[in-house]
Amino acid sequence: MRRTKIVATVGPACESRETLTAMIRAGVNVFRLNFSHGTADEHKARCQLIRDIATEEKCYVALLGDLQGPKIRLRTLAVDAIELAVGTELILDTRLGDGEGNDRHIGVDYEPLARSVAAGDTLLLDDGRLRLTVQKVDGEQVFCRSASIGTLLSRKGINRLGGGLSAPALTEKDLADIGHAAEMKLDYIAVSFPSSAADIIDARTRLQAAGCHAHIIGKIERAEAVAEEDHLDELIRACDGVMVARGDLGVEIGDASLIGLQKHIIKRSRVLNRPVITATQMMESMISSPIPTRAEVFDVANAVLDGTDAVMLSAETASGRYPVETIEAMARNCEGAERYPSARKSSYRLERTFDSVEETIAMSAVYAANHQQGVKAIVSMTETGRTVLLMSRLTSGIPIFAFSRNVETCNRVSLYRGVFAISSETADPHISDCIEVLKARGLVDAGDSILMTIGDQIGVDNHTNTLKIIKVH
Missing domain, CATH: 2.40.33.10 (PK beta-barrel domain-like)
Incomplete structure (x- = not known):
């Protein structure tokens, strides 16, 4: 099962029911609605269509609304060019x-x-x-x-060059789009051009005031955001996840510096328990070509080996000629990189002490999965998705199945590396019910071992305190 998730931007090239269905079947986990283009009504229609298709396909996908932000631009010229x-x-x-x-x-x-x-x-x-x-x-x-x-x-x-042109992170248009995001019940909102944690805190206040419960993805694209490590860490902590937005960031700090910085941001995001998306020009040639270049194949693979949760496509799917073929190629590339040994092992945070029982259980589960022979899956009964997020911060070749009765949680964990959502049909599922679902789907067989994390008070948030090792009969 492919562990690295794929984010695809919706646009004119892929907004039909047939194409969106094919993209989901090809492997899209998150659809991005780019508020820099299109009207609110267009985005609402696409949002509803995607939700309907996901229901028909019996799968979960997350919806990410990307705010335009304060892009500093030239005015319209007095001449054509x-x-x-x-x-x-x-x-x-x-x-x-x-x-x-x-x-x-x-x-x-x-x-x-x-x-x-x-x-x-x-x-x-x-x-x-x-x-x-x-x-x-x-x-x-x-x-x-x-x-x-x-x-x-x-x-x-x-x-x-070097940064320094910093307008406020939220514009009047962004505030209006936050209201639209609340109506669409989006899973994630990407905040463009934040300079500091204060910009994210302000955005969260605005989202809450608008009744929007989406988690915030901070786009790292300003030189000021990465100038100091402590400053970057504060920004990451303020977010629910981050995006390595390599376009504007590369322009401000230079492409040569971007190489190491991408790896650093991904590493810090994983250490600080935040999902991370790697974006911009990942398969740019496929806007007009049915096959990627080898350089693009290696770019995707390097992001996977760095530990990114997701790789993102922009114009490739929004306006390109081959949106479905691009998804298929990216999925193959991710799977190829995940077969490399370093993508299937972890340092386990052995030097760390944990502040919560939940994190202790999550870390123990992944450690056990990587060392106990015969373990084929980790199963987590989760209300908020917090436990599976913690598990996904460590590298493993074992899939993590998140059983949740909350549709919002099932959608949201679609972004997390190595996590696959399964809806609980009852509020208080029995362990045997979960095992039967996995068997029916061909995910485990008799004789396999699974690890299960659960709280002894079902339905209580952030209360995972039990780890079981179970033999499948």
């Missing part, structure tokens, strides 16, 4: 509106720009494809000289 050569001089002016200025004097929608940069700084446009060197700042105008060749179009994003 600007051809840049090395040495081309431009003036960026926060006072200009859309369509104002000319081919050398263009507007920016970030009012503090002139106070945030200085002579010698490098500004990166269009996800780093174009570079401008700041020559001087005069009032609200930033005088720049192009350091690259290319075509500049309207509404392209702006970053500063």
Whole structure:
């Protein structure tokens, strides 16, 4: 069973019932609704359709709403495009509106720009494809000289090499989308461009006020967020999960630094008991090609070996020509990487002491599963999914089956590495009932051993305190 989960973005290329059904069958575990594109009504319709299909397919998938956030962009240009050569001089002016200025004097929608940069700084446009060197700042105008060749179009994003352009993490549009997320009962909300834990705490307050119970995924994409390890840890702790958003983060810190940082963020997220998604250009060539490049195959495999919970597809499925084939290829690549020995063993946190009985039971279960011969599965009766989340922080080749009566929990754990949700038809299932379900689905056979975690007070949150080793008859 594939342990690494797949997040796929929904868009025009895959919004039909037939395509979404095929994507679920191919292996999608989480569908991403990108609030940067499309209307609220479009997202609501897609959300309902996905829920209906999942019910028909008798499976669980999570829904992730991705807030647009404060992307800093150029205004609409007064011309169709600007051809840049090395040495081309431009003036960026926060006072200009859309369509104002000319081919050398263009507007920016970030009012503090002139106070945030200085002579010698490098500004990166269009996800780093174009570079401008700041020559001087005069009032609200930033005088720049192009350091690259290319075509500049309207509404392209702006970053500063090394970070430092930080607008508030939530915009008015984001607040409206949080309200829509509450109506859709999404499982996760991704907060774009948080600089610190304070941004996540503010977002959580806004979600609660809107009646939205979605868990928060913090997108790590600002240089400020990763400048210091303690600062990064605080940000991760404030989230319910994180995303390594390699697009803007790579632009701000440089691709060379991103390589090690991806591994570090994944490691810290697992240590701090948070699920982690690796995103951006994982199989970019499959937007127009039915097969991936070998470099993309290795990129996915490296993320799996790093310990990521999920790998994410963006334009590949939202607007690409081969959404289903892309899911199938990514699933094969994940399974191939998971066969490598380092993807099936763990350090077990042997140097750690645990603060809770629940964590002690969870860690003991995975340790026992990896060492007791004949163990084919870990079974957890869970109300909130907390126990299986803790288990999934350790590496193992043994599947973890989360039995829960809460549909929200079943959907949410679809993101966790190595965890598979099964609905409990009764509020107080007997151990033998769970075993019969696993046998009926061909997941265990007579003679196998399973490990089961359970609380002695069924229905009480965070009360797992018992570990059993059971022989299947």
